[in-house]
Every structure is written in structure tokens, then in C-alpha cells.
Amino acid sequence: MILEAKNLSKIYGGSSPGAFYKALDQFNLTINEGEFVGIMGPSGSGKSTLLQILGTIETPSSGELVMDGENVVAMKQTQLADFRREKLGFIFQDFQLLDSLSIKENMLVPLVLNKKSNQEMEERVKQVAAYLGIEAILSQRPYEVSGGQKQRAAAARALIHQPSLVLADEPTGNLDSKSAKALMELLVDLNHQEQTTILMVTHDPVTASYCDRILFIQDGRLLNEIYQGDRRADF
Numbered sequence: 001m002i003l004e005a006k007n008l009s010k011i012y013g014g015s016s017p018g019a020f021y022k023a024l025d026q027f028n029l030t031i032n033e034g035e036f037v038g039i040m041g042p043s044g045s046g047k048s049t050l051l052q053i054l055g056t057i058e059t060p061s062s063g064e065l066v067m068d069g070e071n072v073v074a075m076k077q078t079q080l081a082d083f084r085r086e087k088l089g090f091i092f093q094d095f096q097l098l099d100s101l102s103i104k105e106n107m108l109v110p111l112v113l114n115k116k117s118n119q120e121m122e123e124r125v126k127q128v129a130a131y132l133g134i135e136a137i138l139s140q141r142p143y144e145v146s147g148g149q150k151q152r153a154a155a156a157r158a159l160i161h162q163p164s165l166v167l168a169d170e171p172t173g174n175l176d177s178k179s180a181k182a183l184m185e186l187l188v189d190l191n192h193q194e195q196t197t198i199l200m201v202t203h204d205p206v207t208a209s210y211c212d213r214i215l216f217i218q219d220g221r222l223l224n225e226i227y228q229g230d231r232r233a234d235f
């Protein structure tokens with residue numbers, strides 16, 4: 001399995017008595033390699049907190065977290081930075097592409113940080129750009145392309161270094177329904193073809209319908225979980 005979280009809790013506040021807030025409460029989660037998992041739940045249910053802990057941006061107050069065979073909770077900051085760079089990919093609602101770089105240069109960032117050779121970088125950009133249908137916009141800047149293209153470029157950047165786990169936070173939140181559908185179909189294809197494991201938070205049931213499995217969380221706890229046989233909704 002690629003991820004195993006046991007009894008993860010996150011308590012915010014606590015500097016003044018009575019100000020504690022349990023954002024995650026003894027949360028358990030196991031994800032197998034190649035799964036596409038969705039997380040849904042009402043606002044304030046702990047989705048962002050969970051994503052931030054799995055993204056090693058936040059540390060849990062207690063509990064265990066093993067990702068790709070590594071005990072993440074025990075790692076020091078420098079080890080965490082290495083782990084994040086090599087093993088994780090992130091997709092955000094607001095794309096978070098760098099406007100001062102071209103789409104291609106944005107895609108290269110994870111490869112440069114992981115010290116790949118020039119040849120490897122060129123080959124991988126070509127391959128991933130072809131997958132995501134963004135070859136024609138590689139030399140453009142993010143502000144010159146559409147929202148759908150921006151998110152496909154951001155997905156390309158998240159996947160390009162073949163991370164063990166991609167964490168997506170509301171990836172379709174800023175897209176129209178057509179671009180959202182196109183993005184989700186591409187993510188499903190990539191999930192199949194490259195066996196990329198994806199964990200995605202979304203409010204949108206249509207977006208969630210593309211997942212193999214959907215977790216519903218409430219008050220920092222797992223409320224329910226559904227598995228989808230034919231995961232691709234045919235609307």
C-alpha cells in the first residue's frame with residue numbers, strides 16, 4: 001500500500017483553555033497503489049487539514065503516517081522537504097502556476113528540483129504534454145491560456161516527476177463543467193496508464209464520480225465510504 005494513516009488527530013489552538021479544536025479525530029486511512037480516492041465532507045469537516053498532513057505541510061498532533069514505506073511523522077524538516085519533492089505532486093484549486101515562467105518551464109520545476117538530466121526533462125515534458133493535450137501552449141505564459149488549459153498544465157506539473165501520490169485540492173473548483181469533465185477524464189487516464197495514485201478533495205459530486213472510492217468525512221472522522229464499480233459517470 002502507498003499510504004497508511006492510523007489514528008491521525010489534529011488539534012488546533014490550545015494556547016488558552018477551552019480554545020482547542022479537533023480538526024481531525026483518530027482518522028484512519030489506507031490507500032493502495034494506483035487508487036483514485038475522493039474525499040468529500042461539509043465545510044470545516046477537516047478535509048484541508050487531512051490534505052495538509054498527507055502533504056507533509058502540517059504535522060499531526062498524534063497518530064501514525066506511513067507513505068511509500070516511510071514513516072513521515074518521524075522525519076525532520078529537511079527529510080520532509082526531500083520526501084515532498086520526490087514523492088508528492090500537488091494540484092490546487094487556483095492552479096498556482098508561476099506567471100513569470102512559460103507552461104513548459106512550470107512543468108520543468110519538479111524535474112529541475114529532482115536534478116533530472118536535460119534529456120530526461122525534454123522527453124518527459126514531451127510525453128506528459130502529449131498526454132494532457134497541451135503541446136500547443138508550452139511556450140505560453142499561464143495568463144495567456146484558458147482556465148482549463150491552466151489546470152491541465154498544473155496537472156502536468158504535478159505528475160511529471162512520477163510521484164508516488166498526487167494530492168488534489170478542489171481541482172475543478174475554478175473550471176466550467178466542460179473543462180472539469182476534460183480534466184477528470186485525463187486524470188482517470190493518467191491514473192490508469194501511469195498507475196499514479198491520486199487523492200482528491202472535492203465538493204462537487206460530478207468530480208467525485210470519477211474516483212474509485214469516495215470517503216465522506218464529518219467532524220474530523222470518517223463517516224462513510226463508497227466504492228464505485230464503474231467509476232466513470234456517463235452523463
Ligand code: ADP
Pocket residue numbers: 012013021022023041042043044045046047048049050
Ligand atoms: P475543510 O477543509 O473540510 O473545510 P478544515 O480542515 O479547513 O476543513 O478545517 C477543519 C476545522 O479546523 C475547521 O473548524 C477550521 O476552522 C479548523 N482549522 C483549520 N485550520 C486551522 C488552523 N490553522 N487554526 C485553527 N483552526 C483551524
Ligand code: ADP
Pocket residue numbers: 044047048049
Ligand atoms: P478550503 O475552503 O479550501 O478548505 P479553508 O478556508 O478551510 O480552505 O482553509 C484555508 C486555510 O486557512 C487552510 O490552510 C486552513 O488550515 C486555514 N484555516 C482554516 N480555518 C482556520 C482557522 N479557524 N484559524 C486559522 N487558520 C484556519
